[in-house]
Amino acid sequence: MRIVVLGAGVVGVATAYLLAREGHEVTVVDRQPGPARETSFSNAGIIAPGHVYAWASPRAPSILLKSLWREDTALRFRLKPDPALWLWSLKFLANCTAERNRRNTLVKLRLALFSREELHQIAAETGIDCGLSGKGALYLFRDREHLATGFANSALLREHGLEIENADPDRCVELEPALRAARSKLAGGLYSPVDESGDCFRFTELLASAATQHGVAFSWETHVESLSVERGRATAALTSHGRLKADAFVLALGSYSPSVARTAGVRIPVYPVKGYSLTVPIDGHAGAPHMPGVDEAYLVAFARIGGKLRLTATADFAGYDTRHAPADFAPMLKVARELFPDGGDYDHPSYWSCLRPMTPDGPPIIGPTRVSLRSRWTG
């Protein structure tokens, strides 16, 4: 089958690779000059079955409300005259029951474990080295009440087969000696041995090369404008470089999938949620962590990526605005200095921000759409 994959982030490139490996003729289209230049570029790279909790939870509405009049929270929700935001928020609120939170978290857990296996399988068969850290991840808590909630929440993952250890501050330092200076700030943590981190950008770049060897063609600097639909089936993608016909289309445009899907009459409940990422060199600094993790008090993630220390944070409902200013990164730098005083050269950070494609329930949208993105059935 001839298949066009729209988007060359980690999702589009991995999909293209797997489709080509199954014998399909695949073309990938992206507006950037290479793979993983947007959200997949500078994320924390944590592969985190132990941190799959759906954001929509019984506690989420009060956290959203508080963030309306506070600037310093990790979550920045803003009321804007944006119908897409209102619709998304209503669906998000509908998912904030304990029952739906549990169901959504378990869907994410199954998918995270499956994806982790696939990642290892692809790395083994292609020889891709994306710096997988192995050895687990640590989720850190600074106060006892929050820690007790963390321990209680982790019971759900444990009940479903995930090994997670409750760790006191000494155990946290034993697992990650770079936390020694911050020991007195910690109430404890959760250690998930199967979690790890890797360089998402490097993985996607190398996988794009491997995909080329399987015959995948890439069309760079090509903007996807719309989809043509005839008799309920997508027949072509209209791009800045002309019309691309195919038997099937895969939408992997991240936060931008909804606008292209809409041209085919398909509504996708994805809203962009901006995140911030900073990376510092660690040469000459002995105190960078080896194990990835999250400071749950400030929701700052940390990981060693490509010989540097990366920190990411913040869920900013700023629409499609990807701008950032140094002030956006100040809380992350403060957390980094507290946890890892000699973790890197904090005076020379690289800044980045990008949009998380967020669904209101949590799990990604995978599968056929109402309008078939297959133009004809070829068996």
Ligand SMILES: Cc1cc2nc3c(=O)[nH]c(=O)nc-3n(C[C@H](O)[C@H](O)[C@H](O)COP(=O)(O)OP(=O)(O)OC[C@H]3O[C@@H](n4cnc5c(N)ncnc54)[C@H](O)[C@@H]3O)c2cc1C
């Ligand atoms: C700060 C931050 C930290 C994160 N940390 C983690 C983490 O630790 N672990 C984790 O699992 N996830 C993390 N994520 C989420 C993760 O990065 C994303 O889920 C993932 O990168 C999404 O990949 P994607 O391929 O769907 O989207 P993208 O990487 O955004 O790819 C979409 C592609 O579509 C292209 N495109 C868009 N519109 C068009 C168009 N009209 N025409 C042509 N091309 C177009 C873009 O150029 C882009 O290449 C983080 C996200 C952020 C923002």
